[in-house]
Amino acid sequence: MFTSLSDRLTATFKNLRGKGRLTESDVNSTIRDIRLALLDADVALPVVKQFTAGVRERALGAEVSQALNPAQQVVKIVNDELVSILGGETRTIQYAKNPPTVIMLAGLQGAGKTTLAGKLAYWLKDQGHTPILVAADLQRPNAVTQLEVVGERAGVPVFAPERGNIGGHDAVGPTGEGTRSFGDPIAVSRAGIEQARQKQHDVVIVDTAGRLAVDADLMQQAANIRAAIQPDEVLFVIDAMIGQAAVETAQAFQEGVDFTGVVLSKLDGDARGGAALSVASITGRPIMFASTGENVKDFEVFHPDRMASRILD
Ligand code: GDP
Numbered sequence: 001m002f003t004s005l006s007d008r009l010t011a012t013f014k015n016l017r018g019k020g021r022l023t024e025s026d027v028n029s030t031i032r033d034i035r036l037a038l039l040d041a042d043v044a045l046p047v048v049k050q051f052t053a054g055v056r057e058r059a060l061g062a063e064v065s066q067a068l069n070p071a072q073q074v075v076k077i078v079n080d081e082l083v084s085i086l087g088g089e090t091r092t093i094q095y096a097k098n099p100p101t102v103i104m105l106a107g108l109q110g111a112g113k114t115t116l117a118g119k120l121a122y123w124l125k126d127q128g129h130t131p132i133l134v135a136a137d138l139q140r141p142n143a144v145t146q147l148e149v150v151g152e153r154a155g156v157p158v159f160a161p162e163r164g165n166i167g168g169h170d171a172v173g174p175t176g177e178g179t180r181s182f183g184d185p186i187a188v189s190r191a192g193i194e195q196a197r198q199k200q201h202d203v204v205i206v207d208t209a210g211r212l213a214v215d216a217d218l219m220q221q222a223a224n225i226r227a228a229i230q231p232d233e234v235l236f237v238i239d240a241m242i243g244q245a246a247v248e249t250a251q252a253f254q255e256g257v258d259f260t261g262v263v264l265s266k267l268d269g270d271a272r273g274g275a276a277l278s279v280a281s282i283t284g285r286p287i288m289f290a291s292t293g294e295n296v297k298d299f300e301v302f303h304p305d306r307m308a309s310r311i312l313d
Contacts, residue, residue: 001240002273002311008037009078009312016071027059030074042274044247047085047281054081079308086304087280091261092288093124096232099202100132102193104229106222106257107237108249109210112265114143116237116291117207118150119299120263123289124203125156132201134192135160136185136225139209147207153296157201159192185209185221186228193229206231214249219256226257234259235288238279241266246275247282254283265291268298276307 012033016026031052038048058077068076095101103120105113117133124131133151135158137143144160151158161183189206196204208225211218226234236259238246253259262283264276267290280287287302 001267001269001271001276002041003270005037005041005273006311006313008040009034012037013071013075016074017069019070022059022070022074024060026070027056027074031056031059034078038274038277041272041277042243044244044274044278044282047278050281051081051085054084075312079312082277082308082311083304085277085281086307087286088304089286090301090303090305091286092301093203093233095203100193100196101203101233102206102229102231103203103233103235104189104206104208104222104226104231104257105235105237106208106253106259107210108214108239109212111210111237111239112263112291113137113210113237114146114150114207115294116235116263116265116289116299117147117205118154118156118296119291120235120289121151121156121205122154122296123299124205125154129203130201131156131203131205132192132196132199133158134189134204134206136189136192136206137209138183138185138188139211143207143209150296159188159195161188185225189225189229214252214256219252222253222257233261235261235263236285237263237265237291238275239266240264240273240275241269241271243271243274247278250279250283254285259283259285261286261288263287263289263291264302268292273311280304 012030035048035052055077059074062073105117107113121131121133133147133156135144135147148158193204208222209218234257236253238250262279262285264287290300290302292298
């Protein structure tokens with residue numbers, strides 16, 4: 001992730017090394033290089049424009065620094081602008097004053113939601129919380145089973161609908177899975193939250209259904225669940241590998257469920273990183289976590305400043 005972007009930016013900065021002072025044409029050609037590097041990394045055009053405008057403004061307005069040479073000064077400006085595009089401050093879960101804190105997960109099928117549910121639960125447990133997972137993805141019977149496997153790996157209990165109901169679907173899709181919902185995700189979510197209250201779980205993670213592409217029914221279902229259970233956080237899980245499509249998907253989910261934070265999954269892949277750089281800025285929602293593999297421990301809090309340094313290293 002980010003290797004080519006990182007290489008391109010480093011090469012750009014190399015050109016500035018050894019210069020005693022920067023002319024306006026140095027700044028312009030650097031900005032042009034940065035712009036191309038970002039576009040090649042799949043960063044969305046509006047974000048590229050905002051980024052380069054920010055760099056230009058800071059570079060031209062920058063005080064002549066005694067401590068930094070011109071190249072270092074530009075690196076610092078680009079770094080600050082990257083941090084700002086990535087959301088600025090680190091932000092994670094804001095817990096409810098009266099537990100349980102309810103976290104709802106949303107995203108496309110295959111984005112890594114169920115895997116993330118296990119990782120988040122494991123991380124919460126590590127932080128001293130007592131999470132419970134709720135299987136409200138009732139579009140696919142396998143999703144419930146998958147969440148149970150994930151819960152077992154994380155050592156966290158899973159609240160799922162009665163198995164008797166699962167046999168109820170009669171339509172079978174091309175993958176052999178039921179294509180009709182076999183239960184009411186709102187009822188299951190409410191029952192899961194009630195169970196958490198009774199058994200003193202202080203965080204509830206509700207896994208909801210995803211589809212391969214954004215569709216109105218899915219979005220309505222997620223919006224209905226959100227309205228019914230009033231979660232403290234709604235995390236939108238997005239596959240960092242989907243490139244330019246990330247922006248459209250994120251905007252659709254923002255409109256549909258108005259998420260409070262983003263989780264970038266598959267950050268271990270060799271994607272160019274544009275999704276990561278675009279989503280926070282386009283939606284104005286913070287990236288809270290990054291998922292970096294298939295293991296339950298492949299998960300980290302997302303720090304905009306550390307990510308920026310990683311890119312500029
Ligand atoms: P869901 O449909 O959104 O619940 O997605 P899943 O959690 O089932 O994940 C889809 C696929 O992506 C599975 O094969 C996961 O093992 C894989 N996956 C999920 N997160 C990551 C990640 O961070 N890195 C990698 N390499 N694979 C992941």
